Amino acid sequence: MSEQTPTAKRAAQGILARARWHPLEFVFWIVAFSVIWLLPNKHLILTEIAWLALFALSLDLILGYAGILSLGHAAFFGVGSYAAALLAKHGIITEPVLALIAAGLIAAVVGFATSFLMLRGADLTRLMVSLGIALVLRELANKFSELTGGADGLQGVTMEPILGRFRFDMFGHNGFIYSLVVLFVLFLIARRLMASPFGLSLLAVKDNPLRSRAIGISVDARLVAIYTIAAFYAGVGGGLLAQTTAFSSLDVFSFDRSADLLLVLIIGGTGYLYGGLIGAVIFKVMQDYLAQLTPQYWPFWIGLVLVILVMVGRDRMLRWTEPVRALANRLDWRAKGQAS
Amino acid sequence: MTVVLQTTHLVKQFGGLTATDDVSIQFEAGARHALIGPNGAGKTTLINLLTGMLKPTSGRIVLNGVDITDASPQKRVRLGMVRTFQINQLFPDLTPLETIGLAISESRGDGADFWRVAGTKPGLNQEIADIIDRFRLADVMNTRTSILPYGKQRLLEIAVAIACRPKVLLLDEPAAGVPDEERHEILSSIAALPKDVTVVLIEHDMDIVFSFSEKISVLVNGGLFTEGPAAEVARDPRVKAVYLGESLDA
Numbered sequence: 001m002s003e004q005t006p007t008a009k010r011a012a013q014g015i016l017a018r019a020r021w022h023p024l025e026f027v028f029w030i031v032a033f034s035v036i037w038l039l040p041n042k043h044l045i046l047t048e049i050a051w052l053a054l055f056a057l058s059l060d061l062i063l064g065y066a067g068i069l070s071l072g073h074a075a076f077f078g079v080g081s082y083a084a085a086l087l088a089k090h091g092i093i094t095e096p097v098l099a100l101i102a103a104g105l106i107a108a109v110v111g112f113a114t115s116f117l118m119l120r121g122a123d124l125t126r127l128m129v130s131l132g133i134a135l136v137l138r139e140l141a142n143k144f145s146e147l148t149g150g151a152d153g154l155q156g157v158t159m160e161p162i163l164g165r166f167r168f169d170m171f172g173h174n175g176f177i178y179s180l181v182v183l184f185v186l187f188l189i190a191r192r193l194m195a196s197p198f199g200l201s202l203l204a205v206k207d208n209p210l211r212s213r214a215i216g217i218s219v220d221a222r223l224v225a226i227y228t229i230a231a232f233y234a235g236v237g238g239g240l241l242a243q244t245t246a247f248s249s250l251d252v253f254s255f256d257r258s259a260d261l262l263l264v265l266i267i268g269g270t271g272y273l274y275g276g277l278i279g280a281v282i283f284k285v286m287q288d289y290l291a292q293l294t295p296q297y298w299p300f301w302i303g304l305v306l307v308i309l310v311m312v313g314r315d316r317m318l319r320w321t322e323p324v325r326a327l328a329n330r331l332d333w334r335a336k337g338q339a340s
Numbered sequence: 341m342t343v344v345l346q347t348t349h350l351v352k353q354f355g356g357l358t359a360t361d362d363v364s365i366q367f368e369a370g371a372r373h374a375l376i377g378p379n380g381a382g383k384t385t386l387i388n389l390l391t392g393m394l395k396p397t398s399g400r401i402v403l404n405g406v407d408i409t410d411a412s413p414q415k416r417v418r419l420g421m422v423r424t425f426q427i428n429q430l431f432p433d434l435t436p437l438e439t440i441g442l443a444i445s446e447s448r449g450d451g452a453d454f455w456r457v458a459g460t461k462p463g464l465n466q467e468i469a470d471i472i473d474r475f476r477l478a479d480v481m482n483t484r485t486s487i488l489p490y491g492k493q494r495l496l497e498i499a500v501a502i503a504c505r506p507k508v509l510l511l512d513e514p515a516a517g518v519p520d521e522e523r524h525e526i527l528s529s530i531a532a533l534p535k536d537v538t539v540v541l542i543e544h545d546m547d548i549v550f551s552f553s554e555k556i557s558v559l560v561n562g563g564l565f566t567e568g569p570a571a572e573v574a575r576d577p578r579v580k581a582v583y584l585g586e587s588l589d590a
Contacts, residue, residue, distance in 0.1 A: 008469035014437045014482040015459030015468070197445045198454035204431045204442055208447045214391065215504050216417035216446040225454075339503035 019195035043176040050179035052242040056276025058233035064270030067206035072134030078253035080107040085248035091309025104238035111231020138253035153249030175244040350399035359385040361562035377559035420507030432486035443503035475499040491522035
């Protein structure tokens with residue numbers, strides 16, 4: 001290799017900054033996996049957190065990275081959920097991992113087909129289009145009740161063991177480990193995608209579509225691609241719900257689900273991949289805790305938190321965590337000599 | 341001289357307003373060609389038509405023998421025609437390093453790579469660094485664009501376009517809003533462009549126009565008023581009248 005100039009060396013360092021693992025990320029995943037042993041009697045709610053986190057990660061891919069606002073993301077979650085349940089019920093693909101991938105792919109096909117409707121217009125147009133698509137799918141599922149079980153839900157789903165070995169037990173132990181591993185693997189893939197030129201170009205498109213085109217980026221193709229990928233992620237999330245509960249019902253498509261999802265992501269923050277994960281933990285724990293405290297009024301507290309979050313602003317709240325992050329940065333041996 | 345870019349009978353109407361009125365203009369390979377005209381003469385509209393940001397009402401545009409009238413903006417960039425904007429159009433959340441890296445990746449055809457960590461392509465970093473050094477952005481290359489001083493943003497605006505490796509470069513008032521002391525950086529960066537690159541400059545500052553251009557086309561009310569070698573246009577009393585008229589109005 002030829003001699004590099006000092007600027008080139010610094011450029012090589014700087015451009016990899018987004019791809020580098022922060023120490024807190026390791027902590028996050030160590031904690032996530034350690035709850036397998038630390039909280040064995042909470043695995044049912046932890047499973048819910050895992051698929052919700054994956055679902056929120058999916059929304060982050062389009063909202064946080066490509067700037068596509070959606071109020072109908074449950075469309076793909078629902079398609080994945082019914083796909084996974086139907087594949088198992090009719091014995092088409094009985095092995096859960098393969099069925100889950102298939103469910104994700106079916107959701108991705110729906111995502112690809114509808115992505116073209118999301119290309120035009122501003123935020124409001126996209127909100128309405130995404131909302132409409134989810135409503136249409138819900139009513140389709142309602143109408144074809146012979147296939148989907150209609151308003152009663154899809155009953156009689158029996159799940160085969162994961163990889164032919166690990167049975168879905170009634171305490172949800174294997175279901176949680178399975179969901180967590182799926183979340184982790186898909187997170188790693190998302191992280192890799194977002195650190196690529198493709199991921200970087202999505203941020204560019206989000207920031208300024210006009211200039212993106214003016215440097216040769218095919219904006220529409222990028223948006224179609226990420227929307228399809230996000231639909232796959234949402235579909236897998238829905239598939240996890242169906243597989244771990246051996247059930248699917250119309251509420252997988254519900255507006256509440258899409259709206260809650262947006263809440264989850266806003267709580268955790270967009271555009272750094274962990275927002276959906278952290279948001280899912282906070283949302284579910286709050287829901288669980290507040291529902292015990294005041295069974296009927298827990299949405300009140302969620303609403304209050306949302307208002308505070310928006311009024312105070314996340315940047316200001318993040319400042320409270322500054323000491324932790326400063327400590328983490330000091331521990332980051334690779335950050336040395338990178339103080340630019 | 342070969343013609344790299346030409347329009348024939350180009351017209352753009354916004355409702356009843358004709359912003360570009362039957363413009364047939366030719367740009368030669370390696371030219372230093374200025375487009376001047378009073379405010380509202382249709383200079384930026386013409387750039388928007390050339391680069392595909394606007395669709396013409398009628399007329400054709402040909403780039404290097406290829407009819408690009410109906411081509412998308414990004415297709416035109418890939419064919420070698422790149423522009424800068426009068427008002428900065430940058431990526432606030434990216435750093436100059438990432439911005440220039442993206443533009444270079446795109447021009448190399450690997451901007452859509454999704455399974456390769458950005459910045460790991462051999463030679464890419466050196467190429468980015470060369471442009472960063474040339475535009476004196478080294479000290480701020482890892483700073484978010486949104487918090488850069490305006491002068492640096494203006495340099496980046498032009499650097500991004502250069503990073504696309506243009507054959508035809510359209511500069512829309514590159515020095516607009518830049519304080520005098522930073523102007524020379526932008527002007528010298530323009531002067532240092534390779535000779536084989538065709539540069540089309542829109543500019544109000546006549547000092548810049550005459551120091552830079554060999555040929556000048558004058559637009560008035562959307563139409564091509566006159567054109568010729570810079571020295572000739574400078575002496576043309578009608579051009580003076582157009583500009584004096586404008587400056588009296590202003």
